[in-house]
Every structure is written in structure tokens, then in C-alpha cells.
Amino acid sequence: MQTLIRYRNTSWLHLIILAISLSWITTPVYAESADSNPLYHLVPRWLTLLILAVALVWMIQPAHGESPAPDGHEQEEVHSEEGHIPLTPEQIKHAGFAIDRVGPASIRETLPLYGQIVPNAEREHTVSARFPGVIRKVTKQVGDSVKQGETLATVESNESLKSYAVVASLTGIVAERNANVGEQTGDREMFVIGDYSTVWVDVAVFPGDLSKVRVGKGVLIANNDASVRGEGRIIAISPTGSRANQTTTARVLLDNPARQWVPGHFVSAEVVLSETAVPIAIREEAVQIMGDETVVFVASDEGFEARSVTLGRGDGQLREVLTGLEAGGEYVTANSFILKSEAGKEDAEHGH
Secondary structure (H helix, E strand, O other): OHHHHHHHHHHHHHHHHHHHHHHHHHOOOOOOOHHHOOHHHHOOHHHHHHHHHHHHHHHHOOOOOOOOOOHHHHHHHHHHHHOEEOOOHHHHHHHOOOEEEOEEEEEEEEEEEEEEEEEOHHHEEEEOOOOOEEEEEEOOOOOOEEOOOOEEEEEEEOOOOOEEEEEOOOOEEEEEEOOOOOOEOOOOOOEEEEOOOEEEEEEEEOHHHHHHOOOOOEEEEEOOOOOOEEEEEEEEEEEEEOOOOOOEEEEEEEEOOOOOOOOOOEEEEEEEEEEEEEEEEEEHHHOEEEOOEEEEEEEEOOEEEEEEOEEEEEOOOEEEEEEOOOOOOEEEOOOHHHHHHHHHHHHHHHHO
């Protein structure tokens, strides 16, 4: 570009010199008759003016393909056209971006329902005294973790007056305690111990959907704000329905090693009806709308770039990609809306 500018400056300078020379040659000397100078008739003054005009136009008009923007903005213009958003490692870490790879996945057709977390009755025990007597000592409270065989309380038998230990029948959590020092045990339940590493989800199925639900089908579970998700399988379907709401209960077994699923809480459930394999898919949270385009932010050496995509089927978590991305590429999932905001700021700045 600099070479072109130097060439142009030299060219119009030559034209101006030529025009001045012609004007000097053809202009009659003071007190000299115009007829005495033959060039005065061959090169009229309007030709001189024409040459000057051409020189000015050549000087002002940008060359073919040349950007009219000032040189100081050339790099910014290129950056805008490429659409890259450069960020430092510190900015990326602070924004909390999550990066995933484009690849094959299974898109699920699901049946949305609702349900409630309940204890796994097969892993919940009640503990009572073997012999009636007086409670002399209680060693565990509600919420305490216990191991199978660990002492929960000490009871003095009414008949033998000997003390014996009331122990936990399984490893788990003390869910209920109905025992205080000095009380008679009677035949009541003193403790309830629960192993909540697995729970049940009782899902309500409406009559019109009952034919779609079968034992063994997978079920996607989410809490109210979808911050906790899990997947289980239907282990039983009740042979009777509810008179109150005309629903039938389908019971789902759900792993709960971190005890994030709390019995009594309501949840949403999606019964998986079918699965379709697709060659290219991304997470739903990665999809952003910018103007009239659907975009996904992809990672590159220059930063992040908004890539226009055409989407296909989806199940709320994954979306099929028809055009715009290739398998193996990296893209932003969590917090991609931050990049959308940054791209919007750049567009607004370049628009001025």
C-alpha cells in the first residue's frame, strides 16, 4: 500500500509540473501578442485546466481495492472482519468458560413428567429394643452417620436388669430418633436408619402416556432449577392408579452417592422414548443468537470466533449441527453469553 501511495504522489506531481510548464510556455509574455506564440493556439488554457483536474482526481480517489480508512485503523478493521475476540488467559479464567469438543452424540426423544424423591425402602431400616427396658444411654443423634453394628443406645432390661446395646442394622444416616434417656422402650421404633446412596423417584404418569412407559427405560431427572441432574431407570410400575389425579406411579432407581437428591423434594423427569445417533452435536448452552444468525463461539489461536451454524434435532441438552462446525473442533459451552456481549460491544464501536 505504501508503494502505491508513493507512485500516486509522484504521478500527480509530474502532471502538475507538466500543466504549469504548458501554461508558462503557451502564455504570451507581457506586451507580447498571442499570435506571436504558435503554442498558444495549439495548447489552449482549457487543456491545462483539464490536466490539473485529472491530477487532483487521481490524488484524491482511492485505488481499486484500497480501504479508505486511515492507516491507524487498518488492523482494527481486519480484526473486525475476521470476528475474533482476543482474551488473555486471566480473562478466560475469570469468565469461567468451559470448552468442549464437537463430536458425535445421541439425540433423545423424551416424555416430560414430574415426580418426587422418596427413600429407597429396601435401604431404610427401623431399630427397636430386643427386650423392654429403661433407656440408660443414647449415643447417636438425627443426621449422624453410623456403621452396621455400631451402638445407638444402651437399655437396661426390665426382667434381667442387665444392660444391652441397641445397634444399627445397616450403614447409613440416622433419619429419626424416638429415644431419650430414662424412657421405657416399649415396642416402639427407637431409630430409623437410612442408606441414601440410592433413592427412588416416584414419577406420575398420565393415562394417555402410560403405554409409552416401560420397566427398564431410562429417565432423566433434574431438580427445580436444573442445577442438579441425574439419570436412572424405571424399576417398577404400580398396578393401580391414583383416584385423586388419575395418574399411575412409575418408580425410578437413582444413584445418590453425594446425597444431592433429598427425599421429599419434587423433581422433573423425562422418560427416554428413543435415541438417534448424529455425527456432529454440541451442548444446548453453547448456542447463542446474534441478530438473525444462530452462532457458536469456537476457539482458535487468535481467540474466540462467532461461527454461524445450522441446527437440527435437539433434546434440551444436546443439539445436532447440520452445517458450520466440524468434528473435533473446540467450542465454548458454559458462559458463552459473555462472548456474545463482547462481540456486541465491538460491533457497536465499529458502527461509529
